[in-house]
Amino acid sequence: MLAVCHKKNMVKKSLFWIYRATLIALWLIIIVLASSVLALRYLILPHIDDYKDRITLSVSEAIGQKITIGHIDAGWNRLNPHLTLRKVDLYDKQNRPALSLDNIETSLSWLSIPLLEPRLSILTIHQPVLTVRREADGTVFVAGISMNGPARPEFPNWLLRQSRIEVINATILWQDDMRQAPPLTFNKLNLQIVSPAWQSLIGHHRFGLRATPSAGSSQAIDLRGNVYGHDVSQPEQWHGTIYGHMESTDIAVWHKWVSYPFDLSEGFGATQFWLHFAEGKPDRLTSDVILSHVKARLLKNSAEAELNNLSGRLTWLLHADGQELRAERIKIVTTGGLSLQSGELGARERLVAGKELIEGYVVLDEINLE
Helix, strand or coil: CHHHHHHHHHHHHHHHHHHHHHHHHHHHHHHHHHHHHHHHHHHHHHHHHHHHHHHHHHHHHHHCCCEEEEEEEEEEECCEEEEEEEEEEEECCCCCEEEEEEEEEEEECCCHHHHCCCCEEEEEEECCEEEEEECCCCCEEECCEECCCCCCCHHHHHHHCCCEEEEEEEEEEEEECCCCCCCEEEEEEEEEEECCHHHHCCCEEEEEEEEEECCCECCCEEEEEEEECCCCCCHHHCEEEEEEEEEEEEHHHHHHCCCCCCEEEEEEEEEEEEEEEECCEEEEEEEEEEEEEEEEECCCCCCCEEEEEEEEEEEEEEECCEEEEEEEEEEEEECCCCEEEEEEEEEEEEEECCEEEEEEEEEEEEEECC
């Protein structure tokens, strides 16, 4: 009986000390946070420009790129310190100015303290003008900074760890030397990338992009993505889904910059698509189309089809031994007067014992011959 009472007393004492230790720890955290807020409010933020060199050095070390900042203004965004940075220059590995930004707004996250690196609750970049280039060997450069290759690109990976990034009214020039395509400019580009801290741990990122291209469409294109990945230099480890919507679009013109699963030489109209990719490569494309004046060759050795109108859902699938193309709810009007109001088409291309085999099916619900 005495032993039982002794054990109970020991348990009570242990719980009491745990309670006191927890209470003290909580008070210490509150004191540290309160002291940090007061220090920022009355000592640091009013004189933030005096700390410009320290901030510049800290950010440069965190992202692995040299940065210079012309001027810093400080304030508060609710409970987060808010900074406005002007005349920000980013340098490449050869110490050459690669990107100049006139106006950046950012709110610091309190997660910077436990994570021991600068973390932002939001980063807003106003009206940047920059060039994105893919060289003949596939290396992608953004404002002269490599996004892939043998070295780990610290800056873009650091950006992906931020909670929210917004790019407002940007002008982006895409130069693809690998495809030897003409330059393509995206005007009035607005981009939003959302990566909450708890989701960035598993590499989850969501983005939305809207821009008006210099070719291929008279209307703005809309892209949205739900993707997973940690390191932009290792695209083979990324997977996710990208949605796109385009109106008044010359589909064939985009063939200069984008690879299609089939040969499309002409086609004008509207489309929305869902592209799924894994291991850095597309493996499924589903597209709802309404096109006119279409010229296309679905398979390598098939004849070119000429259509006045084409609408329906097209699906492309990549298999281990080949590829597959499906067409559902298809409505077709050919140049020869054939009218298909509802039907399904399918073609499967596979490689068997070193030989290409093609099989397919056609289901016609309503067809008119004139």
